[in-house]
Amino acid sequence: MTDLSMHTAAKMARIALGHVAQEYPHKLDHVLGGDEDARPPRELHPVFFGSFDWHSCVHGWWTLLTVRRLHRDGAEALEIERLADSTFTAEKIAVERAYLDRPLSRGFERPYGWAWLLYLHLEAAKHADRSWVAELAPLASAFANRFRTYLQILTYPIRAGAHSNTAFALVLALEWAEQFDEPLADLIRSRSRHWFAADRDAQAWEPSGDDFLSPTLTEALLMKRVLAEDAFGEWFGHFLPRIHQRQPETLFTPATVSDRSDGKIAHLDGLNLSRAWCWRLLGHRDVAEEHLAAALPHVAGDYMGEHWLQSFALLALLATRTIQADALIPPSPH
Template sequence: MKLTPETASKFASIAIGHVGQEYPNAPGHVMAGDADAKTPRALHPAFFGSYDWHSCVHSWWLLLSLRRLYPAISEVSEITGLAETTFTQEKLAVELAYLDRPTARGWERPYGWGWLLHLHHEAERHDDQQWGARLEPLARAFAKRFTQFLPLLTYPITVGTHFNTAFALTLARQWAKGRDAALLEQIDNWSMHAFANREDYAGWEPGGDEFLSPVLTAAVLMSDVMEPDQFGPWFERLVITNGWLERECKPVTVSDRSDGKIAHLDGLNLSRAWCLLRISRVLGPAKLRDLLKARASDHLSAAIPHVAGDYMGEHWLASFALLALLESASANR
């Protein structure tokens, strides 16, 4: 399954349709008094759309990625114009000031933190615009939050929802390379302490509202942190020797796509595909790589038809579809 200009155009059109759609909205906003009762647009003038803040952030990552990779699609001019009116110093200053609220210490931790860094990483690739420079103060603020939080996080959070530690650290680590050597070292040291001795995975997966695989997100992170000759044996001890990957890692069923939590499972199929393809690139045995690629293809086939349709999935699924399809292109080179 390949990312084509036609698919890129479809994904771009979906995201353009909701990054500026204020309602319905689930802001995750803690109020300390009546004065804090504000609209999503007032609270977050840059990222008020897409149902919630983190979905808006990663939908903007999708739009900027497609602008760079497919400059000939018809949506590029609209993406550029919308980005220029969104990523202004004034609007991003309000986003940054929101973090100073005493009630915002754990806001969007860690999922939104990781995605904002991933967005900034992409924005800096657009040399013809100032979006990266404008987003940098916000990115640096979230990077600082990671440095403050990791020493307090005694145990990794191994759920399949927004609180998942490994997925956010994978995004943060990519940002930190070449930008923040101290954060990069901190992520690597913390990850080794948290996951290097894990083996024989037997978790109850999937959960009914998960969009991330607890074990595969940890494996993706460790594939970045560990050397390949160290990672391969670790991964085999984790999910291969015990038969988990071959026996359990199969596409999941989504019973009701109008239910936002159940619709998460389409995302699980997509994010599993992304994980499996990323992991396959660093494994040695061809037979094992082929198994992971086959499993990834099964998951992609199950989810891609449902990227659009109901807003409860449509406001975010295309981002994970893009992650998987970009990884598919890399894995099959």
């Protein structure tokens, strides 16, 4: 049974429905090779042109499909179905797929957008009454192949607290690969152990000023996924040896957000939500609740956060028992 009530789900759906098809403002991840490449988002990406940027649109769609699956009787479910049916078409997906073949698109959305696309495809597979999983399959296959190549040439993991973070991308990609691509799942497990198995006594020098991921906790969550239970317990004890003394203190302290109209500073609300997700899955519900309570009141209100925060709130809520979530999320003004 999920902790996501219909009331909370409806709020999230209304917000996401309001931005996945909103083209502007838009921040493109697009390398121009000439004047002919200067084109609007809707032409470059007829599926994922909304939500300020490509990856936010992808996980905005993940939010919508997840809400539709969990609350089929909600008033928003029919609207989600109609919009998805008209968006996830073979013709539009083909344009998105062709974009990846551009010589200048090798690093497009790597690895964050790749991982979210796989996670969206995984969610689409849970909607057997629709063709969405089949329509998205060419994109999922393309990004899986990119992961396969990238993991073999990536000498060092990226431990930043934003889009380039390796561990977060692999947490999502592994869940997809375990269902659709076991060789890729094996590669993810192998590379994760290679990069992180020897890590000890994490100092958790975070957050940075625009983090929305905890490098420390996302690494721990990834290792929980790739190690056997006993092996993970031993690894985690070495990785965060003072956790029962609530040390490092920064991991237990929700981030302060000084200006939610600033897109980068607003990332810190996402940090609190993604930490809540990690803490709950790592078995520390009390710390998760502290972070969740700090961020949930701010998932709506300013577009700089509103275009993406629902996805991280949903991850946290699906992992955390939150009795008062409805009271914490304000209605969207849009």
